[in-house]
Amino acid sequence: MAWVVSLRAVRSASGARGAIRILSLEESPVGAARLAARMGRAAQWRAMDDWLTSRLLDWFEESKRDLPWRAEGTTAWGVLVSEVMSQQTPVARVAPIWQEWLGRWPDPASFAAATQADVLRAWGRLGYPRRALRLHECAAAVVERHGGEVPADITDLEALPGIGTYTAAAVAVFHYRRRHAVVDTNVRRVVARFVAGEPDAGTATTAADLRAAAALLPPDPTVAAEHSIALMELGAMICTARKPDCAVCPLRERCRFKESGAVLPEGPSRKRQRYHGTTRYVRGQIMAVLRESSGPVPRVVIDGVWHEAPRREAALSGLISDGLVEALPNNHFTLPT
């Protein structure tokens, strides 16, 4: 009855009558399907006879990772920060930085008051430091537009700097428990395999991906929210890109990819740019120098990070136009103040 137990966590948030009724059956050692049959359609829990949701939530309750932002009492701001940090960055690397940030800047107002240099140093080597600056702008916008409270409305969320389709949905669903599809790379892959029987998701097509994921959602918002989290977790832990562990997948009996008996293509699926020596690499080197220096850095030190002047200058001017670096009159460079 892990599936039923999982509803306990959302009981207070939902206040739904249905949740209470389910909980009353908690001691009864019956499976989700039998429970559904007993309750009947009048209970309005179509989720109960939704095989996918039932399997997903049973598995999730048992196997979910103990991520710090999943702790009870995490604020909407905490969830938003965790999502922005997790954009293109593995959660294992995000967790310690997230802890530090939430301790230091527990809400949008305190974070908005920090300097850009402090923000960029605290971001450390998480990568894509423009995210840190956008998060800073985001906090200011939350203070200005929403009185310091992270909004629950998807449209309001998407209007914030650095918050796109995915992150807006993630905050609305994971924190505010809205019923809305949350589509990241994991969900796209799981849906491609489970529904379409394809080995991997193709190029992202936001509207179609959202429709496909939305079609799988159970009717109740709180259950749908858990379903969305679980689907992402499944993609991250079981239905992985390289080596899906179908043997232990809770969805294996009805997965069209598993049914097809197909195997993942071996070779590289697409051409990939080298990293070392790219502008992006050089930008990273320059940022590392500036982060680790307490004050302005002379040009000669910047010149040391890469031998080719054109590449170096391209990286530097890019950083300046992105607002990540400031050029001082005395030919020194610094993180923005």
Place this chain on the structure above:
DNA sequence: AACACGGGGAC
């Protein structure tokens, strides 16, 4: 639709 944008860890 295709790019640019970090950095680290798994294989």
Place this chain on the structure above:
DNA sequence: GTCCCAGTGTT
């Protein structure tokens, strides 16, 4: 050495 990762903003 290559691939992947809780994406977003710009062109």
